[in-house]
Amino acid sequence: MSGASDSNGQPWVGRRLRRKEDPPLITGRGRYTDDHSLPGMLFAAIVRSPEAHARVVSIDASAAKQRPGVHAVLTGEDLRLESPLPCAWVPPGVEMNVPDHWPLARGEVNHVGDPVAVVVGQDRYAVVDAAEDVFVEYDPLPVVVDPQEALRDGAPLVHEQFGTNRVHRWSLGADDVEQVLERSDVVIERRIVNHRTSGAPIEPRAVLADYRSGELTVTTSTQVPHFVRLFLALMLGMSEERIRVIAPDVGGGFGAKLQMYGEEALCAAVARHLNRPVKWVETRSEHMMVSHHGRDQVATVRMGATRDGRLTGVHIQLVADLGAYLMLLTPLIPTLGAFVMTGCYEWESARVDITGVFTNKVATDAIRGAGRPEATHMLEVTMDQLAAELGLDPLELRRRNFIPKERFPAETALGMVYDSGDYHGTLARLLEHIDPAEVRREAEGLRARGVYRGIGFSTYTEICGLAPSRIAGPAGVGVQAGLWESALVRVHVSGAVTVYSGTSPHGQGLDTSFAQIVADRLGISPQQVEVMHGDTATGPQGLGTYGSRSLSVGGEAIVKATERVIDKARRIVAHRLEAAPEDVELREGRFSIAGSPDRGMTLAEIAGEAYVVDNMPAGFEPGLEATAFYDPENFVFPFGAHAAVVDVDVETGKVDVVRYVAVDDCGPAINPMLIDGQVHGGIAHAIGQALYERIHYDDEGQLVTGTFVDYALPSAAELPSFETDRTETPSTTTSMGVKGVGEAGTIAASPAVVNAVVDALRPLGIEFLNMPLSPQRVWEAVQQAQEGVRA
């Protein structure tokens, strides 16, 4: 029962409909957290450690407290919290060292920026002044910054009590992988560094907590309001129903706001303590320093093949720098990547061994792609290395090893079951847009002028639609939650519709795509569908927006709830028009009787009957709404093929991406315009990592790239326009066939760019480079190569 719905009979799904979200946002009428104020509101500023590792000897707040307008200075013990910040991953059978992590440090600081005290007062600026008047005496402890260094015997310990910096070990795959590699004609080994980055949404985090008469309302810039509510309840020792968490307009997340942050609990505890609303707004410098980071994995990849280019085995040994604490999903991130480390290919054997490590840096956790960009990067870069070793065209090596489309659902060498795929199809489509031979011809011409042009590819598959609870939950992968999604579809008396989703979109445009889905099914216009989310007081329990889950899990819950509404609508129509409910069908915006299309009712007429009731039979339950929960049976596995063309200036080391072509397959499109937008943003994010962005700590654990001056987010001037296309291979997991696309660009793009740069520089004898390909790194590589030639 989908079907035609607007006047010209075309479904709303599939159209490039402009967004319902936009009018307030383009006119300055959005409402982000810092746009909210309350009477009597106080501001908080946080005193943070300048040391990477130290004992806190004393805190003297007397001068700060004497400043005018300062209401309180609180330290760790003052907060009266019942439990520390959570880590929600407890993998069965895996030993893990989990340190306590409090919103304000208790006795020891473990990274630069670790919060020590909070100053609360009347004025935004004055609390910052007062925070500088809090004198903290630190007794510095030895610092460890490099994860491999941290694993050595005798390395300084981040957490003394564990006697090691190792957090955990986790493996997936076959024991025989090394034997398989030994038998292979060709084996290569590469050390792939995936450096630390920041999510860097343009809206930094912000929290406004209001506690009155035993009720707590927290407005916070988060992707997961329901999680925040639950953890606030646990930490504050409050009953969950007394807490309301609101994610208003949220200015981007990219995983950096998929977290239960100390500041959320801190503002709530201080609001309760002082009985005044408290607001805290993160500065950009704080964001770079204390909002969790992403990536930071070093992998040794061993990959084997036969002489004629059949892949045999892949063994990945990965050291993941988790930072000083385990936050919500910190140790899970490399595991999430491990699930797709076999990529689009068939292997005899595969294995991933992960070691998590503590260092004196802020925690890593989910940043756009969360483990899958790292996995795809190490795999796709090594594929190009192997192709070079075999003297094969990199695309030919891929084609020889793609899982053919007939084999889906396909179980991989790592035990995942991919729902659907057509890897040859996306690659063939990509090559309709870009001809590698032509790029190589251009490259020949340019080289004479000192410009080295190269082309690089990546063919990826990712895992999203988080998550089937039985696979991902406590007894499976070990996430301490179900990972379903909920929806409530409410038809109002007038026939207008409100949809409540448990997801918490923050820029993805789901208000629009959800409305398109519901409008088609109910025979109304998307304009008549209001989509609400991000407020724990308005709908059923939800789980938020991350892991490209909102459409494939949240959207499916909406479909399920809508179907329940339709069932009831049919019964109402059947009763009024004296027909059988099975004979009621949606035609041209009316629920009419099969065979006699003139007999029918609009949704508004049906709603009238449902709420006025007097025409309905005895025992009829009034109202027209339904709630549904949807727990997927499997993940979904979007895929695609990307190509980057780069120009390298060998005099300066500067890399320019001159063309970027992406073909992605996330199943049937609900709104192609939104898909393109997600892909564009994802690509830019990964080009940022490949070429510009790097979180860098010096040997003392001091953050060197702590502002937008030194952490180089790409601007419009550094990027080209992107060429995007799609193929549509429906998922067999979801009823709509949809997959997910929020992270695809980020997962695919960094290896394409790195492979392109290496391709460009091969004529100079450069065979391999690690990110970020900053001018300095590229220039040095070119110098070395040229000296090598001269020598």
Next chain:
Amino acid sequence: MSQRVSVRLRVNGVEHELDVEPRLLLVHALRDELGLTGTHVGCDTSNCGACTVHLDGRAVKSCTVLAVQADEAEVTTIEGLGSPEDLHPVQEAFWEHHGLQCGYCTPGMIMAGADLLARNPDPSEQEVRHALEGNLCRCTGYHNIVKAILSAAETGRRGAIHEPAPSAVGRESAEELAEQGLGA
């Protein structure tokens, strides 16, 4: 910092007299004193451009200007550029071309785009990209932002663009917003 100074600002066509600390940034005067929260703050080093407004007709980063420096100046914010009922062509083009996702960089982007078109009504793609160098967006990859500004330029060449000064409707709703006071 108890010393305060008086500042007269004309914001979206409305006169305001404010009593402020000399160190108050223009962006905080607009947001906290006048309740015009459409102008955003995204950094503390003048890199992101989320705070872009027009000061006497030119785009500036309002986190880099003290309120006292704007004394007697004419300020246009995103609220005054156009209203939901009467969009400025750059706003319209951002909507049409999906030039925004989370919307946080958007007011600054639109103000920067409108400023560019006022100076250069027929920019090339490269000129648009360079003009936006001081405005960061994490969501869109800039592709659709650039497209939107080029399309607004086209609209302008067809004669439909007006100066980035407040329209009548823009002024009214800006007044309304200002009246709602703190934190609007």
